[in-house]
Amino acid sequence: MKSFDYVRPASIGEAIAAARAPGAAYLAAGTNLLDLMKGGVSRPDRLVDVTHLPGLDTIEKLPDGGLRIGALVRNADLAHDAAFAKAYPAVAEALLSGASAQLRNAATVGGNLLQRTRCAYFYDVASACNKRAPGSGCDARGGDNDMHAVLGWSDGCIATHPSDFCVPLVALDAMVEIEGNGGRRQVRLEDLHRLPGATPQQETVLEAGDLIVALNLSAEACNFASHARYLKVRERTSYAFAIVSAAAHLSLANGRIEQARVALGGVAAKPWRAREAEALLAGAEATAQNFRRAAEAALAGAKPSGDNAFKIELAQRILVRALALASAGTPERIPALPASPFSIHSGALHDA
Amino acid sequence: MTPDIRLNQAPAHQRHGSNIGQPLTRRDGILKVTGKAPYAADHHPKGMLYAVLATSSIARGRVTFLDIAAAKRHPGVVDVMTPSHKPALAEDQDAKTNPFMFKMELLQSDAVRYANQAIAVVIAETLEAATEGAALLAPQYQALPARVGLDADESFVPPAVGLGHPAIVEHGDTEAGLANATYAIDATYETPAQYHNPMEPHAIIAEWDGDKLSIDTPSQGMAMAQMRIGGLFGIPPENIHIRSPFLGGGFGSKGLISGPQILGIMAARLVGRPVKLVLRRDQMYGPVGHRSPSRQRLRLGTDAAGRLTAIEHQARIVTSTFDDFYEPAADVSHTLFASPAIRTAHEAVRIDSGTPLFMRAPGEATGSIALDAAIDEMAFASGVDPLEFRISNDAPVEPITGKPFSSKALRECYAQGAARFGWAGRPLKPRQMRDDKGFLVGWGMGTATFPALMFAGNARALLRADGTGAMETGAHDMGQGASTALAQVAAEGLGLDLDRVEFKSGSSDLPDAGIAGGSAHTATVGTAIHNAGAAVIAKLADLAMRDERSPLFGAGNAGVVARNGRLHRRDDDARSEAYADILTRAGLAEIEASGTGAADPAAQAEYAMHAHGAVFAEVKVDPDLGQIRVTRMIGAFAAGRIVNPKLVRSQLLGGMIWGVSFALHEQAVTDGRSGRIMNANLAEYHVPVNADVPSMDVLTVHEHDPHVNALGIKGVGEIGITGSAGAVANAVWHATGVRPRRFPIRISDLVTAR
Amino acid sequence: MNHSISLTVNGVRRDIALTDPRVTLLDLLREQLDLTGTKKGCDRGQCGACTILVDGRRINSCLALAISHDGASITTIEGVARGDELHPLQTAFIAHDGFQCGFCTPGQLMSALGLIDEGQAGCDAERIREGMSGNLCRCGAYAGITDAVLEVQQKLKAEKERRVA
Missing domain, CATH: 1.10.150.120 ([2Fe-2S]-binding domain)
Incomplete structure (x- = not known):
């Protein structure tokens, strides 16, 4: 790991000032950043440790009934916050399906939004990677790429965003509260991450010094609480990144869908909001056929970026399943294996 | 200095009669649950420096530049060891005077022969400085195209496979057997490169004192390591003291001392201070061995009644461009099934990778998943239940040699395992079973087998005037429980309660116990201990029987029996004397005797010796998403005498989990262009996590074997993988109707097949 | 650059001079505080061998900078048993x-x-x-x-x- 200056600001203002310097990076829990630094993928000159900043680790009820979640709230604390899990159960389930209990205990909400890709060629510093070293090329093309993007990718980059948390959040129109040089602003999470295009190194709309201070979820987003699921397919029952994942939120009346909020994970460089699917579902009956039509619409623009055509079909199937589970109703308790296809109902699936 | 290691006796042992056969808890349990068990990297001698490897990112070519100045400028960096700045060796790194001496990369030139090869060592005051120093070397290369994969080059027939077995074995006429078969299958399976990945990365702390060397390093074979190090540094092996009281897993990767460990010793010599070198996890993928990938073609035929007429098992494996190790993948087809014609053939391809080496069940694991799948395909093709098929084709004698088995309770394993699993009523056709939630359910089985090997080992037994005893042997506990099981054998051999026996192992200044591998350690060292115990008891008995003051005087031909610290006359149990009294009266503080353990060539010539088992697995598969979960597994194993059922159960369960991993999880992914392993970590190189492991159970089937060795022990370290991998693969087929032919089975395989 | 931090380790307050901000909690425990019970299996948060409790919560100590945990209370495996009495x-x-x-x-x-x-x-x-x-x-x-x-x-x-x- 490269040597760095360690700065511990006393206020958000100090933090922003310190982080505007070239080569500076914010340090929250470090569960992603330290991993990248140990691998030589990130080599910051300065770490601005925001973990001691006051006031960023609380979950507050907003006047309109929504929630404001401080950027330093730990993933596990958020997932286990009773009010949060009741209002936004698919988000809680997504949180609990990510990484391990140890990592969820450390990782922060703000950090998770900025999680970097797991593309092996991004991690391997000897490989060409336009995201890590702009202009060097993309060795994932023509390499081992069965986990890579099927939506929104470019010739320059086919990496995916690995977060589980962001998938239901983007479906629920979560807003990211950012403080920067020009003061405080709110950005839709859907607009925070950028597709790679010709500049895959620009992963978000954040500018130098910008600090995520909170995440806001609206009261309106609670309307889906009784029909919300997050589902994730992976090669290991736990502690594995998604091949694909889906968040499905429905509001139902008399078997008919009033509104749907749908997103996919593991398919693109950003959590993928499936608005085409939502449009088809709104007003439709909650039937397998309609779910399939919606899923097809969600993946209509998909194309393989390598040896990953199977993900297009798999993403449709997981979306169909997530919609079916959501329409059946949110489980009373987050299942023993969060987001697992084997967790059809809450509680233990298998007898020990 | 040997660390003071006090083993627990708690929780209280319950023994009934013999020490052997009791399910004692691990004697090192307390040390392990309190963090006090000393593993190599836990040591910190005064003045110690940290050494970190810089490794190659190319797979073939040469290093043209290292920025040594940049590394040395980094605060804390003390020295950089490179091909032009290193201590001299007494032996060529590529010397190979026997087939099990493997070539190493010891900075002898700028040549690179695989990705992740060591190209420099940075030595610093702190780990952080050494690590960054290695990064700052920023090597430049002259790279040649990497040759990787099973089709990288022309194949050739290796001179021998595994432990020196012929590469091609032909028995009967397989072509005729296939031509005359009523039913036949021809299937090709692929298995990936796998890496041992013990939880403890290879580590060494080396300290020189003149031409004496003291090292802490995990070793499955201390005496062989002494010889190897002695040869490389030109010092007598006895000048080298290796301490290896605890290994954080080995699985074969710590059987032979590896290049990076030698580099640690070289670094210590270069700087004249103790040095610690620990491999980073990513550096475990290259210089410390791995399991070769394979492509295996099986052609089987049966008559109308489903009796095998031919087995042909061809395997293509790889070795490195510079050394020879050939995974004997097809040899597993030699012993299990009766067939008038059996042919096994290996071919190899040289690729730009580290040399593949022994990894838990080398050959047997790789071959058995293919054989078990092929048998399953054959059974289905001939319309027979796979269990019935296996029983009706079970070999009554070893098929190729015609030798009788020293013991073979495989049929009992089939019967007991099937009964416990509830195999009866399984539909023959796939995709017939669903659970109440709609998941596809499948049942599969496999046959486990592993040879009952013996190497050579020694032990020294002592009896002391205070009534205690000791057993000394340089045995290795890598988690299998040697320090418990062997202590039980020692207590039995000495006729003492376990609490009165001091068991010393894990240090190279004790009698050479050979290598902990081949599932042979308990059998080999146990036999040595048994013989040492018998020898020291014979000395003691001699003292008593020749002393007229002893109640045993003149027992002579009747002889004595050792029990609970006393010798009893065999013909009159009431006449006995305590060991302590015999020694005290003789004025001896202690007496000692040695024993050896080794294979009996006469018995080996007469009998085929193997452990066996039957494994049954249930999987559930999501019909749409292809995600697989193993939900139940039962393994029934017959492995001769069981020294400690508790530890044996754990080893067999662990092996079965490796089987699950083989079928569903682990594989190294190599980039075909660079030759680098793209998942050299533990996040994407999947090994099973707790949630992957279902309800599992192990049955040990009674098996008395009077031929295999004096104690009747066969060994259980590796057999658990065999049968298990195939059982899971066959269960996936039974659930889905998709026949897995490439392992591990991927979700993509099931999604695209539908 | 020297940074000093204070940690409570297994109930004992320790004032520690950190000579390098790169030191993780794991390496601090193992290499400087002689608490080698905590193990390094991957150093990248992928295996869990380095799990410790920080302020009562389990985390991977390999991905935690010591300097960022000034004031924290840490429990390691060495602090679990009470004397000879196992947990x-x-x-x-x-x-x-x-x-x-x-x-x-x-x-x-x-x-x-x-x-x-x-x-x-x-x-x-x-x-x-x-x-x-x-x-x-x-x-x-x-x-x-x-x-x-x-x-x-x-x-x-x-x-x-x-x-x-």
């Missing part, structure tokens, strides 16, 4: 043979302590398996680990019920 979880691990080589064991135990304290798994074996999935065991001692944690959870539950009654 019930340690006894249960021995009784159920919840380990073989023992290298992952300190991490497993610290993780299990964290899991029990989190109160999410209860006596549900499936939740225990999921909750312990951040700790790899290459020897495959998972069955014993699950049984050990389950037994302690059941004892705790029974005790709680006794107290309520």
